[in-house]
Amino acid sequence: MSGDPYVWIAAMLTIGVFSFLVEDNPVFCAIEHLLVGLSTGYMFCVYWYRVFVPELVRPLWESGAGAEAHLWVVVAICVLWTCKYIERVKDLAKIALAFWLAVDLGLAIPTEMDAGVIAQVLGTIDVSFDGAIVNVVGEMVLLVGTVAALTYFVFSKPHRGVVGATAKLGTWVLMIGFGASFGYTILSRIYLLIGRVLFLLRDWLGVVG
Amino acid sequence: MDARPLLAKLSRLDRRAVFAAIAVVVVLPFLSPFDLRATPSEATLAFDAALEKAIASGRPLLIDVDFGPQTVAEMEPMLLAVLDRVFAAECKVVFVTFIPEASSPLRRYLERAEAKHGLVYGEDYVFLGYGSAYAYTMYGMGTNIGAYFHSDDRGTKIAELPLMRRVKSLKDVAAVVNIASNSFPRFWVQYGVAPFGFDLIVGATAVNATDYYPYLQTGQIKGLLAGGRAAAEYEGILVDRGVMAGPGDATRGLGSQSLALAVILAFIAIGNAAYFLGRRGAARKARP
DSSP: OOOOHHHHHHHHHHHHHHHGGGGHHHHHHHHHHHHHHHHHHHHHHHOOOOOOIIIHHHHHHHHHTTTTTTTHHHHHHHHHHHGGGGGGGGGGHHHHHHHHHHHHHHHHHHHHIIIIIIIOOOHHHOOOOTTTTHHHHHHHHHHHHHHHHHEEEEEEEOOOOHHHHHHHHHHHHHHHHHHHHHHHHHHHHHHHHHHHHHHIIIIISSOOO | OOOOOHHHHHHHHOEEEEEEEHHHHHHHHHSSSOOOOOOHHHHHHHHHHHHHHHHHOOEEEEEEEOOGGHHHHHHHHHHHHHHHHHHHTTTTEEESSSSSGHHHHHHHHHHHHHHHTTBBBBBTEEEEEEEEEEEHHHHHHOGGGGGOOSOOOSSOBBGGGGGHHSSSSGGGGSEEEEESSSHHHHHHHHIIIHHHHOOEEEOOOOHHHHHOOOOOOOOHHEEEEEEHHHHHHHHHHHHTTTTTSOOOOOHHHHEEEEEEHHHHHHHHHHHHHHHHHHHHHHHHOOOO
16 A cells, blocks of 8 residues: 555545545535646646746846847736726727737738648548549448538528438438447546546555556 | 346345346456457557558657556556557657646656656656647647747746657647547547648547547548457557557456356347337236
């Protein structure tokens, strides 16, 4: 059995969290609050010491209006954001919001068109009939499945006739997709449980080598 | 014999009995000899091939580690296997993270790797630390890493690190390896691969894996380790190659995983059988 007090604390907390499986209880609630508090405090420290101080405060403190003077623009945007808490000047926060949206969308739209739309459409319609029969069938399933799933989301036409049949096929494709996703989720969750069990058996109790 | 009363009773089973059954089958394989090996999938083989190609190029790698304590069980074996592979090949590596809670565990992994492989910080590897505003940073690193990371995780100026003199931007790395439990591989595709065209190799949780298969199919991701099972597959490859002395935690978890999945499938089958038989019985009763 481990002699490390930190391992004991971790083991007790793990068992405390598992106690929720029996029923909700004050120990679980206390651990839940402890986790939220610790995470928030930890992240605040990381942001403060890794970002706010070294990237903004220190360069401004050291250079003043010198080489890092452009950082005053960042300070101005930060100040504008906080204006939303003051009734008389709350509209000034919209300037910061507009700046942020413009920069974000300016970066996101062209890259998403390239990576998420064009490349994916080309990948979907790339059916070559000179490969192995399994690959050809796979590519056809992908193409037909994608079109069918997209048809399901066409609400401007009534789902009758060909559109209805394609949309019906689309629901099957979506269900298979959700099923695969859910299957993978179970796999992930089981591995998380395995990790905790291995910690208890090996690191805490020492019954597994 | 009429199985319906038994199935009806099972369908009303206390959920705590299900939890207990799962707990038993997860614990048992660790206490008894239960040696399983996973056959590598196509995605895992692609991951291995892409990483080997990057190592063979002789150029440094950039490894972005984006997982926190909550997914350590699934992601840690994956990262440790990759660290063993790249450092055994004496590949130079620049590490970075875009989530705050990954910094501390990553420091610990790197300390252990440094001792195990006799690495020299600054020459064999560098940890840039936590990078904020991931989208802008990923995009900016394509042209100038130094503009986004003025100092590394230890506070040393980037210009003073010998390895960083070779790695000015993502154009100088053989590939970007992203071991992530979130959506960051997708952002690497969007803000890195699309504008700059480098090779991206991904290790992800099984939950996220289905989101990345389309990118693997289009070649935007060169290789994919999809969850703990894929980590076990990769461990097997490295053990066979003599890179790892023995299987890691992902392989050790295969027995528990297999039994737990079998029990879950059994419960699903029982639940469905009880539901359909119960519905048929109710329909018969309702008939005049």
